[in-house]
Amino acid sequence: MPSFPRPRVSAEDLEIRRLLRLARVHLGLELAAVVEVLGDEVALRAVDCGQTSLTFLLDRRTPLEGSYTQGILSGKLPAHLTDTHWHPASRDLAGTRENGIGSYAAVPVGNGALLICASGVATPELDERATQFLGLLAEMMTDQLRRAHIGDPARIHEALDPSRFRMVYQPIVDLSHGGVVGYEALARFDDPGFPTPAHAFEAATRAGVGVQLELLTMRSALEQLPAVPAGGRLNVNLSAEALMTPAVVELILHHAEYPLSVEITEHTQVRDYNLLAQPLALLRGAGVEIVVDDAGAGFANFVHLLKLRPSVIKLDIEIVRGVDLDPMRLALTRSLVGFAAEAKVSLVAEGIETAGELQTLREIGVGFGQGFICGRPAALPAA
Template sequence: MSTSTAHDVTTPVDPEIDRLLALARLHLGMEVAWLSAFTEGEQVIVAADGETAAMNVELMTGTALDGSFCTRVLAGTLPEVVTDARSHPVTRDLAVTRDLNIGSYVGAPWHGADGTVLGMLCCLSRHADQRLTEQDARFVRMLADLISDHLSSPAALARHLTRRSEASVREVLQAGAVHTVFQPIVSLRTGAPVAFEALSRFDPMVFATPDRAFAAAARCGLGAELELLAVRRALEILDRLPPGIRLNLNLSPEVLTAAGTERLLLDHAGHDLGVEITEHAQVYDYPGLLAHTRALQAAGVQILVDDAGAGFASLSHILRLRPDIIKLDISLVRDIDTDLVRQTMARSLNMFATETGAALIAEGIETATELDTLRGIGVAYGQGYLFGLPGPVPST
């Protein structure tokens, strides 16, 4: 029997945890066993074994504790064994019963060294199972105690999470498993597209959101590799873009200044290309970053600063890098039609952009009234669901 996780990993990241999960699942004859960790009102499934995809179980994804079986077991309002979740009065109307198609369930908590509940060991199946008894609950409690001994310290749990995240990221890198979608940036005057921003997507059974994927990669030292894979995937469609339409790529300053990145971009500089600098943290080597952005601009690559108005970092980028394009953060665009403060801020940034020779793009436009307000302020370009969802590259 090969150990599997929510994304069909066949090589165990923590052999002891994987062994105990497989033992729990096989002994009870159930389809899935998982180990969760509690954090800030959520439970995150940190390891899983069995038919996870069939039950919509997502690894490393947080779900609200208040909607779970687990919190009810801990509160004493639900027994550790549920033989028929669709008919049990506590679970039959829960969204998680429907979402995960839970028919039967056995769960027990695992603890830290001080006795604090840190998470749950759960076994689930899609079908009801009247064979499950209190003896099965005792078996799962015993395995949960073994897991507690193995992961009782925060450092041990952190190491487990890091190993699991690193394994997931390495799988993505090895398989090249990045899917690129494109969102239009349009002229607010005509509505015609002037550019497309390339956005990365991942298998949701591996990483529920792109942010989670890039954060996991950064934590285990693989952030640059994942960013560059995303860039290479996006560059594959350059020849299919309509003439005169720019392709915008997202890069952090660290990756933009890394060896080989500038060469990769310059090799494609004959196309209409833009680089959105996405970092929110402080940059300590602006001269080094500036040398790279100047070389790209000299070759015709446009430099964009993302999320203007969202914090100090983006304003520092604007002042130091002198970008070709400034992107007005969605937090300033949302409800701008009814908020005088947002209107004043947008007007000031638009004036700044105009006087420094930069263009301004408003991000996150969702309503016609937001569009009308931004037009009235004089913003030339926009992006948001009002103009199009991220999707396939448009045909020429």
């Protein structure tokens, strides 16, 4: 059966919840929430509540027309009301009759969203100080909401449309002579909600469709295998979760007649090496090269290398950056050069950007490199 990653609670989600609780407790109200405008509808995106008589459903879409959100954002309702049942603009609203809102304080947050605190009863002490406090929290919350918004299910499922992304290929070169020995396939998303590919894959993982997105982008990359220049390998990136999915392994094996490498990222922790051993053995048996990506970052450690037994180790950009100027980075890289030589594996330095970095890496014996100074991600060269 396919193995899918469990959705994770992001740091942004946790920070939003913390700020909502701070708002609710400080104002002494029953509920604090972020309500988002989605076209002609609204939905509760995040909530913190104590004992309350208010009724709500997270992520349930309801009409914007006639809602508290519309009234507050348009200015037809005041920023705070101590008793909604006495105000002519609020007493007949569905939020008062059906959801039981008796008092509230609210401010806009970000673009098209509302930070609101409410109770099911009147709260006479609510005044402009409540909205001033919420305004401060809204400023703190805006960036967190933008980042958390990339997990919106509709946007993630749009990313699963092949027309929503494109593949580019970054050269990997032999540092001794500068010749290209392979290309790493990289996904690029044109949705501004995904400022980097990492945002898209993280959001997909949180939404439970991370493996599907990896499979889709890998399939697009593998379709270009016949166009890879003779003698060059194609590297595709996969998480440990994806490699434990039969459909992923089958697709790779179907293309194993080509020079192919699988880069296992270390930003996703391997929870069970025994489960990963079988698919890796199948790939090795078919001639697919196993690469440990981002060594020295995330969950990287020597136990990881010993368990995976890669043919290639790629040094993380944080080790490579400034290696010509930082004695500690230089010492660490030298030690990994020695380790690679003893283990008879190849070493690739990622993220090389300056002539000084390139020269230093050559001098200490790093065999291969990748980075803007070696070649930017682009379409595969014409045959």
